[in-house]
Amino acid sequence: MPPASPPRPERxxxxxxxxxxxxxxxxxxxxxxxxxxxxxxxxxxxxxxVLLSANRVTRLVVNTPVGLAYERWGAARxxxxxxxxxxxxxxxxxxxxxxxxFLLARVVWGVxxxxxxxxxxxxxxxxxxxxRGRLMGLQSAAISVGAALALLVGGYLRDAWGYxxxxxxxxxxxxxxxxxxxxxxxxxxxxxxxxxxxxxLRDWLLTLGRRQHxxxxxxxxxxxxxxxxxxxxxxLFLTTRITPGQIQxxxxxxxxxxxxxxxxRWLSDLVMGPALGEISDRVGQPRLAVALALLAWLGLAAAVxxxxxxxxxxxxxxxxxxxxxxxxxxxxxTSIAARSPRPQLFLGxxxxxxxxxxxxxxxxxxxxxxxxxxxALYLLAAxxxxxxxxxxxxLH
Numbered sequence: 286m287p288p289a290s291p292p293r294p295e296r297x298x299x300x301x302x303x304x305x306x307x308x309x310x311x312x313x314x315x316x317x318x319x320x321x322x323x324x325x326x327x328x329x330x331x332x333x334x335v336l337l338s339a340n341r342v343t344r345l346v347v348n349t350p351v352g353l354a355y356e357r358w359g360a361a362r363x364x365x366x367x368x369x370x371x372x373x374x375x376x377x378x379x380x381x382x383x384x385x386x387f388l389l390a391r392v393v394w395g396v397x398x399x400x401x402x403x404x405x406x407x408x409x410x411x412x413x414x415x416x417r418g419r420l421m422g423l424q425s426a427a428i429s430v431g432a433a434l435a436l437l438v439g440g441y442l443r444d445a446w447g448y449x450x451x452x453x454x455x456x457x458x459x460x461x462x463x464x465x466x467x468x469x470x471x472x473x474x475x476x477x478x479x480x481x482x483x484x485x486l487r488d489w490l491l492t493l494g495r496r497q498h499x500x501x502x503x504x505x506x507x508x509x510x511x512x513x514x515x516x517x518x519x520x521l522f523l524t525t526r527i528t529p530g531q532i533q534x535x536x537x538x539x540x541x542x543x544x545x546x547x548x549x550r551w552l553s554d555l556v557m558g559p560a561l562g563e564i565s566d567r568v569g570q571p572r573l574a575v576a577l578a579l580l581a582w583l584g585l586a587a588a589v590x591x592x593x594x595x596x597x598x599x600x601x602x603x604x605x606x607x608x609x610x611x612x613x614x615x616x617x618x619t620s621i622a623a624r625s626p627r628p629q630l631f632l633g634x635x636x637x638x639x640x641x642x643x644x645x646x647x648x649x650x651x652x653x654x655x656x657x658x659x660x661a662l663y664l665l666a667a668x669x670x671x672x673x674x675x676x677x678x679x680l681h
Contacts, residue, residue: 294412294420300469301364301408302424305401306431307462308368310455311375312340312394313432314439320520320651322448326381334651336384336391337517341644343395345637351399352633360407360471367400368462375459379452399636406632410619411472415566418616422562425612431458497621498631500677502638505614507673508578509639511666512607513646515585519600521651522659526596561609562616570617571678574610578674581606582667589660610674617681 316337319326323333354363370393377390405428409420435455442451565573581603588599618635622628654662 294416295423297411297470297472298405298408298420298424299427300465301405302427303431304364304368304462304466304469305405305424306428307465308371308397308401308431308459309428310431310435310439310458311371311378311452312398313435314443314451314455315378316516317436317440317520318443318448318451322443325448328384328387331652332384334517334647336387337647337651338644339388339391340395340398341640343392344399344640345644347396348399348403348636348640349630349633351396351403352629352636354400355403355407356627356629360404361469363400364404364469365463365466367397367404368459368466370394370397371401371462372456372459373397375452375456379449379456381449399640402636402639403629403632406615406619406622406636407471408469409616410622410628410632414620414623417619418562418565418570418612419559420562421616421619422559422565422612425562425608425615426559497681498625498634500680501614501617501621502635504574504670504673504677505618505635506638506642507666507670508607508610508614509642510645511642511663511670512604512611513643514650514666515600515603515607515646515663517646518650518654518659521656522663523597523600525656526592527594562612565613565616570613570620571674571681574613574617575671575674575678577606577609577613578671581610582671585663585667589663614674614677 319328319333319337320330323330328336351363374390374394374397377386377393381387405424409417409424412420435458439451439455442454561573561577584599584602584606588596588603591599618632622631622635625631649662649666650659
């Protein structure tokens with residue numbers, strides 16, 4: 286019997302992205318409603334910041350071991366195991382069990398997300414280099430469907446039937462990821478174990494220190510940090526720009542409003558991700574990243590000084606541009622990984638830089654920065670992000 290033909294790059298990427306999109310629904314909804322329901326759940330805002338960052342801090346530790354698991358067992362088993370862990374965490378969120386078990390669930394989600402995201406990166410890496418921007422954009426769009434629907438539908442369910450009902454529905458959605466993960470046809474070289482399975486310190490340091498490696502890691506850390514500060518605090522920031530009367534005039538509650546605000550970030554991946562991915566293949570990922578980072582800085586400056594729904598519109602522009610920067614940096618990282626002596630090790634390092642940026646947002650925005658200082662924090666973070674991306678562009 287002749288060997289099965291390799292899967293089409295677009296099909297592999299979209300199917301892996303759909304698994305991740307279904308698995309992420311609980312985490313996405315948590316960002317929209319946990320700050321609003323904190324008091325009812327017996328949580329203070331600083332504790333909310335800890336919970337929202339716990340999974341990211343966990344991934345700083347587990348990204349490299351998860352990468353080595355992909356190297357050891359191939360892609361199929363770690364990817365399905367990650368989907369199973371994702372379902373478990375949503376069920377725990379629905380129980381709202383108190384801080385300690387909530388914290389445990391966030392740690393478990395950190396392991397799950399590391400496995401899911403590295404599986405997604407492997408699907409893009411398996412495609413031709415000339416298509417990696419397009420593939421990353423397609424995958425981001427697939428993931429964004431799940432995240433955006435979780436925020437929009439979940440926010441509505443929370444307002445109508447309560448916190449627990451919303452998360453039980455999300456658990457049903459996340460369960461669909463498990464059988465879907467079994468349908469992914471990984472290419473032969475991603476199904477088989479690799480020869481090198483240990484983590485010599487020298488290899489890890491070389492991965493971080495190579496001139497073609499560290500600029501994209503630094504740019505990713507700064508960019509994701511800035512965007513996550515904004516995502517973690519956007520609902521609170523807009524309450525200082527939009528009055529309760531303006532929100533009520535739209536016929537929605539604050540849960541749905543927060544979901545709409547954060548859904549813009551995910552819908553931007555859906556609308557702009559594939560197109561910007563293809564553009565990045567043509568003009569180069571570093572050049573597109575620096576142009577969009579400048580646009581995001583200008584949009585954020587305008588949002589800080591605007592009032593009412595105009596501030597929301599400028600914030601939407603920031604999320605649109607930021608989504609394009611993320612696609613460009615991720616596509617560049619998969620291309621760099623393909624040329625690396627140990628691709629999984631570099632992808633683990635890239636995921637760690639990504640997660641370090643993600644962990645910054647809730648800690649700085651919800652724990653260390655008073656609400657009146659959020660505009661200054663936004664501008665500082667956006668400026669550092671633009672500078673790091675410009676450095677990546679110059680050195681790439």
